[in-house]
Structures are given as C-alpha cells and as structure tokens.
Amino acid sequence: MSRIKSSSRYQTAMVTGASSGIGRAVTRRLVGEGLRVHAVDRDAEALRNLARECDVETIVIDLQDTSGLADLFKNEEIDIVVNNAGTLPGTGTFGERPETDIDLLLDINLRAPLHISHMALQGMVERKRGHLFFLGSSAGRYPHPNCAGYSAAKAGISMFCDALRCDLLGSAVRVTEIAPGRVQTHFYRTALGDATAKEKLYDGYRPIQPEHIAELIGRAMTMPDYVDVSRIEVFPTDQAAGGSHIVRYEE
Template sequence: MNKHPCSIALVTGAASGIGRAIAQRLVSEGLKVYALDRDASKLNTLAKECGVLPITLDLRDTSPLLELFDQTAIDVVVNNAGLLPAIAKFTDRPSADIDSMIDINLRAPLRITHMALDGMVKRKRGHLFFVGSSAGRLPHPNTAVYGATKAAISLFCDSLRCDLLGSKIRVTEIAPGRVQTSLYRTALGEATADDKLYTGYRSIQPEHIAELIVNAMTLPDYVDVSRIEVFPTDQAAGGSQIVSVS
C-alpha cells in the first residue's frame, strides 16, 4: 500500500548507481515508478527485481515523454541522469563532450521539468528532485563543463522555486560529493577511480542518496527541503581532497 500522498514517480538514469537505488527505494515506499535509461538490458533486470516500469530512452531527445506526461499524473520526478566523460582540461575537451554534457546534464532535466509541471500545476501537487553535484557548488579541476551544467541546475532550482510560489510544488536539489557509482569509473577509468576514490576510503553509497530523497519527499507538503549538500565525512567540502581511513 502506498505510504504517501505521492503515487507515481519518474526516475532518470535508473539503470545503475544512484538512480537505481532511488527507483528501488520509491517502489518499496509504495510508489509506481517509471524507470528511464538508455540501457534496456539493465532496466529489464531492474523491472524483474522490483517491478518498475522500464522506459528505454536516450535523453538527447526527450520528446517521447510528452505522451507519458499527458496521460499519467506523475507526482515525483527525479532528474538523476548525468554524464561525465573522461576527465580532461577544457582546452583538451572534444566539442562532442561539451554538447553531450549540456544535453544530458542540463537540457534534458529542464525539458522534462517543463513537461512535468503542466500537470503538477493543474493538480497543485508534485515534487521535483535534481541530483546535482558539489562540482556545481565549488570548483573542481578538469571538470569545467560538468561543473557548469551542475551550477546551472542549482541556480535553475532556486529560480524555479520563485516561479512556483503558491503552486504547492516542491523543488529539491541534492548536491553530493563523491558517491561510489560508475560516474567516476567512466571519467577516471576503473583502476584509477578505485585507487584515488574508493579503495581504502569510506564513500557515500547510492542508497544514502535514495534515503535523503525519501526523507525530503515524506515531510509535510508545506516543508520544502530546497538543497541538501552531502559529503563523505572524509572529504573536504571543497571537493578536491579526500583522505583514507587507516
């Protein structure tokens, strides 16, 4: 039985990592969950495990979601999908990487939010979540474009709250430090990520982010948790230093 007023959710980037943990947790909370990702195989595995409704989609084109939002009263949207290609200085970054990060990290969540709000405003309920990053709050080397997209999301959230005053719709940004997911393994390579970030370190796990989202969602609807910044205890808030635990 659904434990909360919200009954239907959409989670992007749901095939692995943070998105997968969020989708699983929302199902356990009684929500019907549409799980979106471009990896059909992993989505189907997730659907068999916990009953999400899989949507295979490349977020470079969000237009196929229009029909879903027109026909379904989606109460919770978790804009989680993110892209961080191989770490590189901006001067060495291929232009295709720039376009891809803008498409996935910024354009897609804005367009999905625009679609979602049409119904949310009419129903006078809804909760929009954005999984940002400490890289959008503080500078990190070799991640200029990624940081710019996450900073844009952060300011978008602040501005959107102004536009939505009186609508009863909540907007929550989650800005974590280093979480143990495939994002950094893609950016740094498997061995380097393990050596610099994970082996011997105490990392935030995807399930911790899912817990924060559920906590924010289940507060009374007049309580809007606007931003949560969360770091490993062993990571400095500036994001560039993390210490091992002996």
C-alpha cells in the first residue's frame, strides 16, 4: 500500500490502545495524514484486523510493563506519541472496589504515559520536533461519582501535562491534553458489560464519537509550530461538565 505524503513536518507516530475506539480512530486519521504509525495494543487479533484496514506497524504489549517499547524509541524517530490507552476495571465507591484496582488504574492510566513520554522526549528534544498527546478525561478535571481512582489518575495526567510544558519551553516539543466527556466506545465494557453500557450510557443520548477526538488531534498537530493547543475539553452538547450530568435529547 502506498503512503500519502505527510501534510506536516511530522513523519512517524505511535498510538497506544490503537485497536479500538478512540485509538483506532486516531490511528486511521494519522495514517490518512500520511504518517507512518506504530499501533500499540495488547489485543493481537484486533491489531491484525486494524492492519488489514490501514497501513500500520503493530506492537503487541501490555502497558503494565512499558519496557518493551524502549527499542522503538532508540531505533525510530517518533514525532508524535498519542497516549490513549486507558482502563476502568469497575465502578463504585472507592471503598467498595477491590484494592487491586488501584495498581491497575495507575499503571495503565498514569504510569504508562509517563514512562512512554520519558522514552520519547530525549529524541524529540534533540531533534527540536515532537508532539505528545494525552487522552485525559472530564473525570480528571471535575468530580465524578463512583470513579475516584480513575479520576485521580486522570487528574495526574492533567497536571503532568501542565508541568511538562514548563520543562519543555524552548524545545519546540508540544504537549496537548484532550479531556473529553462521554465518548461512545467500548471503554466501559469491563466495568459494566457491553449491553449495560449501551443501555445506561448511550441509548437515547448523543455522545461524542471517536472520530471527533481524532479530528481534534489532527487539527492540533497541523497547527503552525509556534502554536501549541495545550488542552481541549470537549463535551456532548447535552452534558454538563460538573458531576457528569447528561440528558437525553428530545426533538
């Protein structure tokens, strides 16, 4: 498959959680922009399906241990990193959830993006070229019930982005956090199951679609080099930011 010539000075990208939902939409968007994309996920079969649809290089890895990505950053000039992979093992009050949730939530939602960013930054700073994207959440910006551990991890991502921009001043490396409200993906299937998630979260509502997030990332990365879209909070029109309040739309 021939590649489209990239429309920006960025040539190579890596996307985590690339096999479904937002990660899949972002991967397809970046390929469409002409970038060479390394698609990272733990689901080997889903990655194979993605590779049949678009020209990507797949990496199967569980991000509770990111060390397997070290060679990629040593051997490749990665211009864009999209830290998209996330997990929510269950919902409920913090005291009700098993203690094992804590490490899983922090490993995937916070530690992995920090480790990956650390691997990426040396090359980006040396080349004076790079863009780090982080999928945050409205839960990291505003209090949401029944997901305190997840909120803590996403709040950590949000503050990390702010502090990292301070560290990177003068390097030309950009940092963008995307903090969405309700997006229609399979993210809640572990916590609620597909059928329950569809009934409680999506049926009758007008949630954001993964392609909308991909569009925002596409726009941010193609802004002039001296423009850094630092944070985008994006919600369904029918959702208020505080407390995750969303209503069903009626004609």
